[in-house]
Amino acid sequence: MYNMLSSFVIELETLEAMVLNGYGGEAIHGLFFEVLNNYSKKVAEYLHNGSNRQKPFSLSGILEKKPKTEGKIILESGEKASFRISILEEKLLPDILAAFGKALNLKTSLTLGNGKILLKNIHYKEGQNLWVRSSLYPKLFEEAQPDDKIQFKFFSPTSFRIRGNQCTLPGAYLIFGSLIDRWNSFSGITFDKSFTEKLHTIYPSQFKLKSEIVNFSNYKVIGFKGVLEYRLGKEFARKEKKILNTLADFAFYSGIGYKTTMGMGQAVRVKQ
Numbered sequence: 413m414y415n416m417l418s419s420f421v422i423e424l425e426t427l428e429a430m431v432l433n434g435y436g437g438e439a440i441h442g443l444f445f446e447v448l449n450n451y452s453k454k455v456a457e458y459l460h461n462g463s464n465r466q467k468p469f470s471l472s473g474i475l476e477k478k479p480k481t482e483g484k485i486i487l488e489s490g491e492k493a494s495f496r497i498s499i500l501e502e503k504l505l506p507d508i509l510a511a512f513g514k515a516l517n518l519k520t521s522l523t524l525g526n527g528k529i530l531l532k533n534i535h536y537k538e539g540q541n542l543w544v545r546s547s548l549y550p551k552l553f554e555e556a557q558p559d560d561k562i563q564f565k566f567f568s569p570t571s572f573r574i575r576g577n578q579c580t581l582p583g584a585y586l587i588f589g590s591l592i593d594r595w596n597s598f599s600g601i602t603f604d605k606s607f608t609e610k611l612h613t614i615y616p617s618q619f620k621l622k623s624e625i626v627n628f629s630n631y632k633v634i635g636f637k638g639v640l641e642y643r644l645g646k647e648f649a650r651k652e653k654k655i656l657n658t659l660a661d662f663a664f665y666s667g668i669g670y671k672t673t674m675g676m677g678q679a680v681r682v683k684q
Contacts, residue, residue, distance in 0.1 A: 415600055416502035417665045418546040421475070422512060423494045423533035430527030432485040434626040435473025435568055437675020439525035440495050444471060446522055451511035459504065466597040468501035469508075470667040473568055473675030475543065483627040492532065496543040496678075498665045500598045509536065545664065549599035552661050558653035560644045561617075561684075562660045564668075568678040569624045569635025571670045578670075580623060580634050584642050585611035587668055590677075591659040594666045603659075607652045617643040626676060635669075635676055 432439045448456035459469060472495050477485045487493060499505050515522060516531040523529075535541045564587070572579040572586045579586065588611055596602050621638035644653050660681040667677040 415549045416505070416546065417498070417500055417549065417552075417662075418502075418505050418536075419496060419498040419543055419665055420509075420534060420536040421494050421496050421541045421543050422531060423492060423535065424524070424529045425532050426487050426489055426491050426493070426524070427521065427528040427530060429489045430487050430525050432474065432487065432525040433628055434479055434483060434485075435675045436477075436485050436495070436525070437471060437473040437568075437626075437671070437673075438628050440471050440473065441674045443522055443524050443529070444497070447511050447515050448508070450520065451514055452507060455504070455507045455511070466500075466594050467673050468499065468504060468598060470498045470500075470665070470672040470678070471675060472496040472543070472678050479627070483625060483632075487527070494535075494541075498667070500594065500666060509534070547665075549595075549601055553601060553654075553658045556654050556658040556661060558650045559657050560653065561641060562644070562657060563639065563641040563682040563684070564660065564663065564679050565639050565682050566621075566637045566668070566677070566679045568676055569626050569633070569637050570668055570677045570679065571633055571635040573670050578633065580636055582616065582619070582621065582636055582640050583611075584614050584616075585609075588656060588659055590668050591662055591666060592655075595659060595662055603655050607648070607655075610647055610652075613647070614642055614644065617641050626671075628674070633671060633676065639682070 445456055474485055474493050476493055479485055512534055521528050535544050538544055592603055619640045621636045623636055626633045663679045663681055668679045669677040
């Protein structure tokens with residue numbers, strides 16, 4: 413089992429004006445797989461379908477812009493923008509960096525939504541960008557403290573799918589349930605999920621959230637974004653609190669909820 417996580421940022425420049433749905437996550441998802449297919453159809457196929465129910469990566473939308481009132485992002489010709497790729501399975505990292513490195517070096521014209529772009533840079537060293545970071549699964553667990561207070565900031569709308577239905581309520585059992593499923597899929601350190609039933613009994617201690625509709629090509633998804641805090645009571649044992657704090661730190665890499673491979677659910681744990 414591979415134990416490293418990595419998050420890096422791709423900088424691009426538009427070759428023409430373009431309009432992207434929502435936060436641009438759907439278009440970035442298409443660009444991501446175009447780059448991978450140009451490098452290795454085998455790698456692209458594994459990432460698209462995979463052998464695991466959980467996807468081993470997440471993608472942000474355009475980091476510098478938010479959708480206008482009509483739910484779209486407008487990029488002018490010659491404009492620079494960037495997005496974040498997060499990898500949850502270490503063995504994939506060399507191929508993904510090589511694929512984007514190849515596209516960068518060849519100055520390949522690539523498709524983003526309804527326009528063309530060039531890749532301009534790959535930021536993968538910590539300190540180059542706030543969204544660039546790496547860690548090890550065991551390190552996240554070892555360094556986590558059993559804090560009673562856990563606060564998240566959701567940078568893009570977050571939603572959940574429950575038995576085929578969309579849920580936009582920020583329930584602790586949904587947030588941590590999403591995180592523990594992804595952690596158990598890729599970390600090699602399996603957390604017992606039985607204690608998470610207790611999460612049905614806790615509610616946000618404070619929040620500043622708003623709902624927002626994200627436009628995709630053929631549908632729309634409603635999600636919440638903003639700041640949310642939970643307090644863990646005495647019903648949680650010390651080790652259970654440590655696990656929940658580990659998962660909160662893991663959120664930076666994994667994203668939370670539905671459509672994290674198309675820009676939704678981008679969240680970070682806020683430490684005070």
